[in-house]
Amino acid sequence: MTLKDATAIVGIGQTAFAKHLPESERALACRAVLAALDDAGIDPGEVDALASYTMEETDEVELAKAVGFGDLTYFSKVGFGGGGSCATVAHLAAAIAAGQATVGVAWRSRKRGSGPRPWTNTSVQLPTPAQWTRPFGLLRPADEIAMLARRYLHEYGATRDHLFNVALACRNRANRNPAAIMYDRPLTREMYMTARWISEPLCLYDNCLETDGALACVIVGRERARDCRRPPVYVHSAAQGLPAQHHGMVNYWNDDPLTGPAWAAARHLWKHADFTPSDVDVAQIYDAFTPLVPLSLEGYGFCGRGEGGAFTEGGALETGGRLPLNTGGGGLSEAYVHGFNLINEGVKQLRGTSTSQVPGAATCLVTAGEGVPTSALLLRN
Amino acid sequence: MLTPVPDADGAPFWEYAARGELRVQTCADCDEPRFPPRPCCPHCHSFASEWRATSGRGRIWSYVVPHPPLLPDYAAHAPYVVLLVELADAPRIRLVGNLVSEPGAALGSVPPDRVRIGARVQAVFGADGLPQWVLERP
Ligand SMILES: [Zn+2]
Helix, strand or coil, rough: CCCCCCCCEEEEEEEECECEEECHHHHHHHHHHHHHHHHCCCCCCCCCCEEECCCCCCCCHHHHHCCCCCCCCCEEEEEEEHHHHHHHHHHHHHHCCCCCCCEEEEEEECCCCCCCCCHHCCCCCCCCCHHHCCHHCCCCCHHHHHHHHHHHHHHHCCHHHHHHHHHHHHHHHHHHCCCCCCCCCCCCCHHHHHCCEEECEEEHHHHHCCCCEEEEEEEEHHHHHHCCCCCEEEEEEEEEECCCCCCCCCCCCCCCCCCHHHHHHHHHHHCCCCCHHHCEEEEECCCCCCCHHHHHHHHHHCCCCCCCHHHCCHCCCCCCCCCCCCCCCHHHHHCCCCCCHHHHHHHHHHHHHCCCCCCCEEEEEEECCCCCCEEEEEECC | CCCCCCCCCCCCHHHHHHHCCEEEEEEEECEEECCCCEEECCCCCCCCCEEEECCCCEEEEEEECCCCCCCHCCCCCCCCCEEEEEEECCCCCCEEEEEEECCCCCCCCCCCHHCCCCCCCEEEEEECEEHHHHHHCC
């Protein structure tokens, strides 16, 4: 048995994205799931499989009761925050391909815009590895990734202009996407270069948004997909990645901290694919922080080691460029819902309905959080 | 300020640090140092380990300079320098710590423009028992 094209995403749904939404995470989850099922033309009573992140606070029991699912025969949750996004789809694809279920829903609902920052909760006291970092004031995810970013810039001669190229590509796409939080907020190089620091070398615009919102998608087997309301977007290849001696966001203690989980996920992803990085028409690359993009471009094989910064030059990530990126605006400028918007945007591209449509897009890479145990999908239409 | 909440494997590091010693967990069978501490050796699978003294010398592998918003105790010192120091005695063992002007000095006591990757640093210990780092050539 192989996963290759055995299943397809046939429905996507999302709520509004905003700094503050009045409804609860549970209510937002229900809305996104119902929207995705409606998009697919599938009745909630047919759903028999669920997958989300371990950080998702709307549990399966509550969601199943609220929206009226049938009997569930498969449910799964994936750890490591944004590293779990693509794996939710991968778990459902595997379950459906193996006959454990027939209609799967993956979702993520999050009130990060109006809720407290996770890093301010010090009552969750310093487990490993936090005992080695937090007492010294390495407090936030931005601080942890900035440490790797500083070394990356130093070792390979990458520059803040390269990071700006990433931020700008996402912002330019968001400026075309009415659903994006940064729809009407252009970014300039001067704004970037004079922005306040968050954790040097990372400034305000190197960091993702704080967003309230929810998204979901529906996955079914290949045969069933042909009868759905929308054209199927096939799950061509899927992988998770937790490399040897990896240590999460503070991946400082293995031989080579600048090769993160992307490298491990990529090896499996491409091994099972009929195409290569040069055949990818559009990419949705997890962008909680701008440096994750050049690191991921290297990991997923779009360029050589140390070349991720230079890859961003000459409009490569813009529409019409070598690898149009995060076409809804990404976590940096559309919404930060632990990367689930990247999955749905990948589906939109392969349906031909993105607000920054890549003409004739037939293949899309979607990745989950880099810097944590991760996951990735190759989608095709 | 946040104080370390050690787990069982990490506790010896903090006990030695409180005595002014920078020690690293090392496999008692294959001599491979490892960090963070853990129950068994990923190389030879031995459960026997020792805490070996280091010279406390190292080089700056990377660093960051956090700015607010931060927890209030840390915001009061910002911007301050957080180092990642690669130990001279044990390459690839990299310890997070603060660069300070002298033992026991506050976070933020060295201006960020004095810091560069590759600079040599020496471990010192403040009154709170946390290892800190000073530049060998300030
Ligand atoms: Zn050993």
